[in-house]
Amino acid sequence: MSSSNTNETLAKARIAVLGFGSQGRAHALNLRDSGLDVVVGLRKNGPSWEKARAEGFNVAEPGDAVKDADLVAVLTPDMVQPALYKESIEPNIKPGAALLFAHGFNVHFKQIDPRKDIDVILVAPKGPGALVRREYEIGRGVPSIWAVHQDVSGQAEAKAKAYADGIGGGRALLIKTDFKEETETDLFGEQAVLCGGASSLVQAGFETLVEAGYQPEIAYYEVLHELKLIVDLFYEGGISRMLEFVSETAQYGDYVSGPRVIDAGTKARMKDVLKDIQDGTFARNWIAEHKAGLPNYKKFKQADLEHPIEQVGAKLRARMPWLQANAPKPASEPLKKVG
Numbered sequence: 001m002s003s004s005n006t007n008e009t010l011a012k013a014r015i016a017v018l019g020f021g022s023q024g025r026a027h028a029l030n031l032r033d034s035g036l037d038v039v040v041g042l043r044k045n046g047p048s049w050e051k052a053r054a055e056g057f058n059v060a061e062p063g064d065a066v067k068d069a070d071l072v073a074v075l076t077p078d079m080v081q082p083a084l085y086k087e088s089i090e091p092n093i094k095p096g097a098a099l100l101f102a103h104g105f106n107v108h109f110k111q112i113d114p115r116k117d118i119d120v121i122l123v124a125p126k127g128p129g130a131l132v133r134r135e136y137e138i139g140r141g142v143p144s145i146w147a148v149h150q151d152v153s154g155q156a157e158a159k160a161k162a163y164a165d166g167i168g169g170g171r172a173l174l175i176k177t178d179f180k181e182e183t184e185t186d187l188f189g190e191q192a193v194l195c196g197g198a199s200s201l202v203q204a205g206f207e208t209l210v211e212a213g214y215q216p217e218i219a220y221y222e223v224l225h226e227l228k229l230i231v232d233l234f235y236e237g238g239i240s241r242m243l244e245f246v247s248e249t250a251q252y253g254d255y256v257s258g259p260r261v262i263d264a265g266t267k268a269r270m271k272d273v274l275k276d277i278q279d280g281t282f283a284r285n286w287i288a289e290h291k292a293g294l295p296n297y298k299k300f301k302q303a304d305l306e307h308p309i310e311q312v313g314a315k316l317r318a319r320m321p322w323l324q325a326n327a328p329k330p331a332s333e334p335l336k337k338v339g
C-alpha cells in the first residue's frame with residue numbers, strides 16, 4: 001500500500017535503520033511492508049540484535065549498515081546519537097545519501113554537525129512507535145511532521161515525504177516543519193502536558209483524595225483510569241466532544257474548577273519550561289545528567305515507580321486482564337539502555 005512518493009523516490013534505495021526500539025522497530029517493519037529495502041544497524045552484543053533477526057531482518061553493525069545505505073535513519077536514544085554519528089556514520093555514509101532523524105535534538109542543539117555532502121532530513125511521527133506500527137497494520141497511519149535541514153541532492157524533500165509515506169504517515173497527515181520547531185515543540189509537549197504535566201496532575205489528584213480519607217481504589221478509577229475515556233473524546237473531536245458526553249454537572253464543575261487548578265501561574269511556569277527549552281538550558285542539563293550516569297533520572301524514576309498509585313493500580317489492573325490485550329508494548333528495553 002505504498003504511495004507514489006515512496007515508489008518514485010525510495011524504490012531502489014537501501015535504507016539503514018539504526019536502533020530497533022520503540023521507533024526503530026516500527027519504522028523498519030512498516031518500511032519493509034511498504035516494499036522497501038531495509039537493513040537494521042545494531043551493536044552485535046546489544047539487546048536488540050536477536051530481536052531484529054527474529055523478525056527476519058538483515059542485521060549488521062551500524063558502520064556496515066551505513067556503508068551501503070542511501071538513507072540512514074537514526075533511531076537510537078538521543079543521548080547516544082552523537083557518538084554513533086562520529087564512530088559509525090560520519091566515516092561511512094555515502095556522499096549524497098540522506099541522514100534522517102525522528103527528533104531534531106542533536107542537530108538543533110549542535111551535538112551533531114552533519115557532513116556537508118549529505119542530505120539531512122527529519123520525519124517525526126506524532127505518536128509512540130507501538131502506535132506507528134499498530135495503525136499501519138490496520139491500514140492507517142500516525143500524523144507525521146517532516147523537515148529538511150540540508151539538501152545536497154535536490155531530493156531531500158522528496159526523500160522525507162517518501163519515508164513518511166513508507167512508515168504510514170502519508171495515510172494520515174504530513175505537515176512541514178523545521179528542526180527548531182520540531183525539537184522545541186516536542187520537548188515542550190512531553191514536559192508540560194503529555195508526560196510531565198499529565199502524570200503530575202494525576203498524582204496530585206490521587207494524593208488529594210487519599211489524604212482526605214477516600215479509598216485509594218476509588219481514587220485510582222477517578223483520576224487515572226477514567227482519564228482514558230476523556231482523552232479518547234479529545235482525540236476524536238476535541239474538547240467540544242468531551243463536553244457533549246459529560247453531564248451538565250460535570251461541565252459546570254469543569255468551568256468553575258478547571259481554571260482554579262490550572263491558572264495563570266501554571267501558564268507562567270509553562271512559559272518558563274519553554275524558555276529553558278528554547279535557550280538550551282534543558283538540553284545542557286539533560287546532556288550533563290546523561291554524562292554523569294543519570295543520578296537524578298534514576299531517583300525520579302524510582303520515586304514514580306514507588307508512588308502509591310502504582311501499587312493500587314497494579315492490583316486493580318490484575319483484575320482487569322482485558323486491559324492488557326490491546327495495550328501497546330512499552331519501549332523495548334529498561335533503564336540500562338541509556339546508561
Ligand code: NAD
Nearest residue numbers: 019020021022023024043048075076077102103128129331
Ligand atoms: P528506544 O530507546 O526505544 O530504542 C533505542 C534502540 O537503539 C534500541 O534498539 C537500542 O538497542 C539501540 N541502541 C542503543 N544504543 C545504540 C548504539 N550505540 N548503536 C546502535 N544501536 C543502539 O528509542 P526511541 O524511543 O525509539 O527513540 C529513538 C528516536 O526516536 C529518538 O530520537 C527519539 O527522540 C525519537 N522519537 C521517539 C518517539 C517515541 O515515542 N519513543 C516518538 C517520536 C520520536
Ligand code: MG
Nearest residue numbers: 103186187190
Ligand atoms: Mg520527544
